[in-house]
Amino acid sequence: MIVVDARDLVKSYGRTKILKNMTFSIEENTITGVVGRNGAGKTTLLKIIAGYLRETSGQIQVFSRRPFNNLFVSANSIFIDDQISLPDSLTLNEILETAGSFYKNWNHHLAKGLLDYFSLRPDQYHRNLSKGMKSTFHMILGLASRSPLTIFDEPTSGMDAAIRKDFYRALLKDYLAHPRTILLSSHHLQEIEDLLENVLLIDDGKALLHISADDLKKWAIGLKGKRETIERCVKNREILHEQELGFDLVYTVVRNDFPEDELARMMSWGVEVSPVSSSDTCVYLTKKRKGGIDDVFRRSETV
Amino acid sequence: MMSFVEVKPSELVKKQYFFKMKSYSQVFSSLIFLQLLGIFFSVGPAGGSVSHDNYLEIDYSHYSANMVFLFTMIWAFISAVLITTKAYRYDDFFFVTNRVTSHLSNMLFLATISLIGGLCIYLSGICVKVIVAFFTDGRIVAPAGSAADASSLFIGALAMVLYLLLICGFGYLTGMAVQLNKRFIAILPALWLGFMYSNGTSKIGQFFQKCIHFYTHESSFMIFSIKMLFTIMLLFLLSILISNRMEVKS
Numbered sequence A: 001m002i003v004v005d006a007r008d009l010v011k012s013y014g015r016t017k018i019l020k021n022m023t024f025s026i027e028e029n030t031i032t033g034v035v036g037r038n039g040a041g042k043t044t045l046l047k048i049i050a051g052y053l054r055e056t057s058g059q060i061q062v063f064s065r066r067p068f069n070n071l072f073v074s075a076n077s078i079f080i081d082d083q084i085s086l087p088d089s090l091t092l093n094e095i096l097e098t099a100g101s102f103y104k105n106w107n108h109h110l111a112k113g114l115l116d117y118f119s120l121r122p123d124q125y126h127r128n129l130s131k132g133m134k135s136t137f138h139m140i141l142g143l144a145s146r147s148p149l150t151i152f153d154e155p156t157s158g159m160d161a162a163i164r165k166d167f168y169r170a171l172l173k174d175y176l177a178h179p180r181t182i183l184l185s186s187h188h189l190q191e192i193e194d195l196l197e198n199v200l201l202i203d204d205g206k207a208l209l210h211i212s213a214d215d216l217k218k219w220a221i222g223l224k225g226k227r228e229t230i231e232r233c234v235k236n237r238e239i240l241h242e243q244e245l246g247f248d249l250v251y252t253v254v255r256n257d258f259p260e261d262e263l264a265r266m267m268s269w270g271v272e273v274s275p276v277s278s279s280d281t282c283v284y285l286t287k288k289r290k291g292g293i294d295d296v297f298r299r300s301e302t303v
Numbered sequence B: 001m002m003s004f005v006e007v008k009p010s011e012l013v014k015k016q017y018f019f020k021m022k023s024y025s026q027v028f029s030s031l032i033f034l035q036l037l038g039i040f041f042s043v044g045p046a047g048g049s050v051s052h053d054n055y056l057e058i059d060y061s062h063y064s065a066n067m068v069f070l071f072t073m074i075w076a077f078i079s080a081v082l083i084t085t086k087a088y089r090y091d092d093f094f095f096v097t098n099r100v101t102s103h104l105s106n107m108l109f110l111a112t113i114s115l116i117g118g119l120c121i122y123l124s125g126i127c128v129k130v131i132v133a134f135f136t137d138g139r140i141v142a143p144a145g146s147a148a149d150a151s152s153l154f155i156g157a158l159a160m161v162l163y164l165l166l167i168c169g170f171g172y173l174t175g176m177a178v179q180l181n182k183r184f185i186a187i188l189p190a191l192w193l194g195f196m197y198s199n200g201t202s203k204i205g206q207f208f209q210k211c212i213h214f215y216t217h218e219s220s221f222m223i224f225s226i227k228m229l230f231t232i233m234l235l236f237l238l239s240i241l242i243s244n245r246m247e248v249k250s
Helices: A042-049 A071-076 A092-102 A108-117 A131-145 A161-177 A213-217 A227-233 A260-268 A278-285 A293-302 B009-023 B025-042 B066-082 B086-094 B099-135 B150-180 B184-197 B203-216 B221-243
Strands: A002-013 A016-027 A031-036 A057-062 A077-080 A149-153 A181-185 A198-203 A206-212 A220-226 A239-246 A249-255 A272-275 B047-052 B057-062
Touching (some): A002 A181, A031 A042, A042 A181, A071 A077, A077 A131, A108 A131, A206 A213, A220 A278, A239 A278, A249 A278, A260 A272, B066 B099, B099 B221, B150 B221
Parallel strands (some): A016 A206, A031 A181, A031 A198, A077 A149
Antiparallel strands (some): A002 A016, A220 A249, A239 A249
């Protein structure tokens, strides 16, 4: 079953288009990482899926329904980010109880257990929590709700490394015990890539790539060697990334669709072939311009 | 496989209503504070006179709980505006809601606070009487009509509740309009002042006077209630209409 289905999805504010004809679909019971640069449109997309924002044109369907103003979608999904609005007058424990009364699949035992594990006092008020503690509490809400569609938008912002690790582990454990559709956006792809089944890479309001996390790991390849040799190897190919390593030595990243024998031939020419991590691949794919930050400095020095 | 959940709107509204009664508790604490303040200002005489001839001197002061009524009206308005603000509106969206159920539970909440507010005004009136009786030596002369058979008391209290609900309706619409477009913060008071100061001289002013008259000078309680309820429904309906496409942005 397809849980989220977007076709030519457009969202604009005035003349600014945030999402530009985005098309993709997400299968039931998968964990998908929504990845992209700042301002690529991740949050906007996730909020449209949650029914918070209204699409400008195109089609978005969640559980085969249009999410905006839809009770079924609201009851079966939960949206977690670091800016959740929660009542100031209720203690954490009361908020958990309230969430339990609204979300039918809620597991109060799990919520209380996590609250205790992360040393959040149940009689605290939400407004008095620090940024990291807020994120931790929101994560608990997201996990315990056991919503068929659970959306985490940058859930780990402000969390320290230990809590982030615990969170990923808790998410995976609970997902395996109670499969559901999870969307997870994060800046730290390398942290979550082992968790993900699929990756949806968004760039400039478009769905650039939607493949399995395993395929993404093999998607690109890095070649290191003499400039002349490398140029011969990558002739007529799109270069994703290029870096000078020293005199006459370059590192080039291209798409990994070489046949086996060609790879062997390149290695015999003295080219070092190395895998490119998913997160580097995403960075190269969504680069705004050719050349990296080095270029900016080089240009400013020559002026 | 997760089981899907179907929700009945009526059930959800009920749930949201109880959630609001609990989480908007500061609305009630501010009511208590304002009523006490109102009572404090009311135990001093609101007016009076001294008349005498050679044999007899009548020192007459009158007390009224109008201040309590005024404060409660302001409280109702502010509370209604308050629950349209993002901090309150977005709470619903974190849990389960659509815009209509959120509005309906807000209305139930406002109806409840109007009821409680109206009751408190009535009780404050009694409280003022008791305090005055306790601290003054004179004789209490209740004005005609307040000698209170049960039905007129009931009607008085109910009218108070309806006025409060009307104010809530205005507050809610005002709040929603401001949420829709921040410019209304300037436009609405300007409109209001414009109406107030155009009294009777212009066509608009006359119309405004007539509107006020329409609600305040009605001798039949039945017709008064119908007028009020109709207007209140209109205000809330308008609020729903203007906000049904509003997004949840943070």
